Amino acid sequence: MSPRDRFSSAVAGGRPSDRPARNEAMNVLFVHNNFPAQFRHVSRTLAQAGGFRMAAIGEQGSGDVEGVDVRRYVKMEGATVETHVFARRFDHECRRAERVMFQAMKLKNEGFEPDVILAHCGWGETLPLRALFARARIAVYCEFFYRPEGQDVGFDDEMGLFGLDGHVLIGGKNASTLISLVDADIGISPTPWQKATFPKEFQSKIHVAHEGVDTTWIAPDASAKYQVPGGPRLDRDDEVVTYFTRGYEPTRGFHVFMRALPDLMRRRPNAHVVLVGTEDVYYGVRAPDGLSWKEYCLLETMGDLDISRVHFLNWLPHADLRSLMQISTVHVYLTYPFVLSWSCVEAMSAGCAVVGSDTGPVRDVIVDDENGVLTPFHDIAALAANIADLAGDAPRRARLGKRARETACAKFDVNACVNRTLNLLGLELPSRDAVGHVAAVVAA
Numbered sequence: 555m556s557p558r559d560r561f562s563s564a565v566a567g568g569r570p571s572d573r574p575a576r577n578e579a580m581n582v583l584f585v586h587n588n589f590p591a592q593f594r595h596v597s598r599t600l601a602q603a604g605g606f607r608m609a610a611i612g613e614q615g616s617g618d619v620e621g622v623d624v625r626r627y628v629k630m631e632g633a634t635v636e637t638h639v640f641a642r643r644f645d646h647e648c649r650r651a652e653r654v655m656f657q658a659m660k661l662k663n664e665g666f667e668p669d670v671i672l673a674h675c676g677w678g679e680t681l682p683l684r685a686l687f688a689r690a691r692i693a694v695y696c697e698f699f700y701r702p703e704g705q706d707v708g709f710d711d712e713m714g715l716f717g718l719d720g721h722v723l724i725g726g727k728n729a730s731t732l733i734s735l736v737d738a739d740i741g742i743s744p745t746p747w748q749k750a751t752f753p754k755e756f757q758s759k760i761h762v763a764h765e766g767v768d769t770t771w772i773a774p775d776a777s778a779k780y781q782v783p784g785g786p787r788l789d790r791d792d793e794v795v796t797y798f799t800r801g802y803e804p805t806r807g808f809h810v811f812m813r814a815l816p817d818l819m820r821r822r823p824n825a826h827v828v829l830v831g832t833e834d835v836y837y838g839v840r841a842p843d844g845l846s847w848k849e850y851c852l853l854e855t856m857g858d859l860d861i862s863r864v865h866f867l868n869w870l871p872h873a874d875l876r877s878l879m880q881i882s883t884v885h886v887y888l889t890y891p892f893v894l895s896w897s898c899v900e901a902m903s904a905g906c907a908v909v910g911s912d913t914g915p916v917r918d919v920i921v922d923d924e925n926g927v928l929t930p931f932h933d934i935a936a937l938a939a940n941i942a943d944l945a946g947d948a949p950r951r952a953r954l955g956k957r958a959r960e961t962a963c964a965k966f967d968v969n970a971c972v973n974r975t976l977n978l979l980g981l982e983l984p985s986r987d988a989v990g991h992v993a994a995v996v997a998a
Contacts, residue, residue: 580981581666583690584610585654585673585680587629590619592695592744592765593672596979597622599972603983609666611657611679613650625661627653639719640726647678647730655682662686670979675734675741684737693979694734696741696760698893699751700727705914706838706890710804710932713839735759742978745894747914761978766971767899769963771876774905774955778880782865786826788881793825793945796882796906798875798897802829802848805837806895807888807911807931812851814938816858821942828878830867837892879904883951884944888931889913902926903962907951909940919965925957 582600584593589612600606601621609623610616618624630653633645668690673680675694683692701707702721735741735752741760743749749760779789788794795818799806808831819825833846841850848866852859870878875897879885885906887898894915901908902919910916912928920926929940944951976983 580606580670581668582606582608582981583658583661583666583668583671583673583687584608584622585612585671585683586610586695587613587616587650587674587677587679589616589624590622592674592697594619595766595968595972596672596975599976600981600983605984606981607666609661609668611654611661623661623666625657627657629653640722643723643727644678644729648681649678651678651681651730654679655686658682658686670981672742672979673734675731675738678730680734680737681730691740691980692738693740693742694738696731696735696743696749696752698748699731699753700724701751704891705751706805706892709890712809713804740978742975745915745918747891747918748893750914763974763978764899764966764971765975766968767896767903767962767966769903769959769967772879772900772903774959775880778877780828780874780877780881782826782828783867785865788826788828790881792881793822793883794878794881795822795825795827795884795886795941795945796878796901797827797829797886798878798901799829799831799895801834801836802831802846802851803835803838804847805890805892807890808847809851810888810931810934810937811886812855813934814941815864816855817935817938818941819860819863821938822945825863825883825945827864828867829865830870830875830878832868838890875900876904879906882906884909884941886937886941887911887916888937889915890931891915894918899962899966902958903966905955905959907944907954908958909937909944919961920958923954925961926954 584597586593589610590597597619600608601619608621611625614626614628616626630649633642637645668687671683671690671692673694676697680694702724707724735756742763743760744764746762749762752760776790781787797811802808833848841847879901885901885908887908888911891914908926909929910920910926911931913931920928922928927940927944929937
C-alpha cells in the first residue's frame with residue numbers, strides 16, 4: 555500500500571495494519587511562511603518522539619524547532635501595476651510559490667521525499683507541492699476562507715463598505731486556497747466556525763483539530779505577580795482588566811474597547827487596564843490621517859480617560875503574558891467574525907473570567923454565563939457594563955473562571971490536540987506516551 559493510500563485509510567479509520575508501522579521511518583515536511591506557527595506543538599512532539607526525519611520551508615525570519623531542518627526563502631517583490639488589480643494577490647502568491655518550489659526541489663535533490671506534508675494553504679506556498687511530491691499525503695491547514703459578506707468584511711460599517719470591485723477582490727483572495735484544497739488529501743481547521751467559512755463542497759474534506767494550549771503550564775496561580783514597566787506591581791489582590799491583541803486594530807475590537815474605557819473606569823475607580831499589542835495593522839484598514847489606531851482612539855477619548863491607570867505594553871514574552879492572565883480580574887477578547895486568537899483560549903486555561911464578543915468564532919468556545927460573558931461587539935455601553943459588573947462580582951468570576959478552565963482542558967489541551975492531529979495525518983509515534991507534557995517547549 556502506498557504512503558498516500560495508507561494515509562487515506564488512516565483518516566477513514568482503516569484497519570490498524572493499514573496505518574504506518576511504528577518502526578517505519580517517516581519523512582514529514584512542514585510548509586508555513588512563519589514556521590513553526592500553528593505547527594509548533596506537532597513538530598516538536600515528533601522531534602521529541604524520534605523516528606521521524608523532518609524538514610520545513612518558511613520565509614526568511616521564520617523560527618527553528620530542534621530536530622527540524624528549516625529551509626528559508628526570500629520573499630520576492632509583489633505584483634506590479636501592470637498586473638490586473640484582481641490578480642495581484644494571486645500574482646504575489648505565485649511568486650511565493652516559486653520560492654517554495656526552489657527550496658522543495660533542493661530537499662528532493664538531497665534525497666528528502668516527504669511521506670506527509672502539513673502546509674498552510676493561505677499564501678500560495680502549497681501550489682507546487684503536489685507536482686513535486688505526487689505520492690505524499692498532503693494535509694492543508696484551513697484557517698479562513700474569505701467572503702464579501704457574513705464574516706469580517708462589512709461587519710463594521712465604520713470601516714467602510716466595498717463596491718463590486720471589492721467583492722471581486724475578496725473572492726480572488728481564495729484562489730490559491732481553492733487549488734490547495736483540490737490537491738490536498740485532507741484539510742485541518744482549528745475550530746468549527748473556521749471550518750464553516752469554507753465552501754460546503756469542501757467541508758467533508760476538512761476536519762477540526764485545534765493546535766492546542768498547554769493547560770498545565772497556563773494554569774491559575776494565586777501567587778502570580780506582574781511588574782508593569784514604569785508602573786505598578788500588580789497581583790491577584792488588585793483589580794486588573796486585561797486585553798491582548800497582535801495589533802491594536804478594529805478587527806480585534808480595539809476601537810470598541812477603548813471607547814468603553816471612560817465609562818468602565820468611572821464605574822471601577824480602582825481598576826488598572828493592561829493592554830498588550832503593537833500599533834501595527836495586521837488585518838483590516840488603517841486609521842485615518844496616517845495615525846495608528848492607538849493614536850486615533852487616544853485622541854478620541856482625550857480628557858475623558860484616566861490614562862494613569864491605562865498601561866499599553868508591546869509584545870511580551872509568553873511567560874509575562876501568562877502572569878498577566880493569572881492576575882487578571884476580567885479578560886476582554888473581542889473580534890470580528892474572523893480567526894479565533896490563541897489568547898482567548900489561553901486566558902480561559904488560566905482561569906480568567908472572560909468577556910468576549912458575541913461573534914461566531916467566540917461562540918465556539920464561550921457560552922454566555924456558563925464559562926464567560928458574551929457581549930454585542932458594537933455595543934460600547936454594554937461592554938463597559940459587562941466588564942464592570944463582572945469585576946464587582948467575585949463569586950460569579952470564580953464560577954465562570956473555573957468553567958472556562960474546564961473548557962480549555964477538555965477541548966484544547968495540547969496533548970489531546972496533538973494526538974488528534976497525528977491521527978488525522980496518519981502518523982504513529984514510537985510510543986503513544988511520547989505525546990507528553992510540553993510546558994518547557996511552550997515556554998521557550
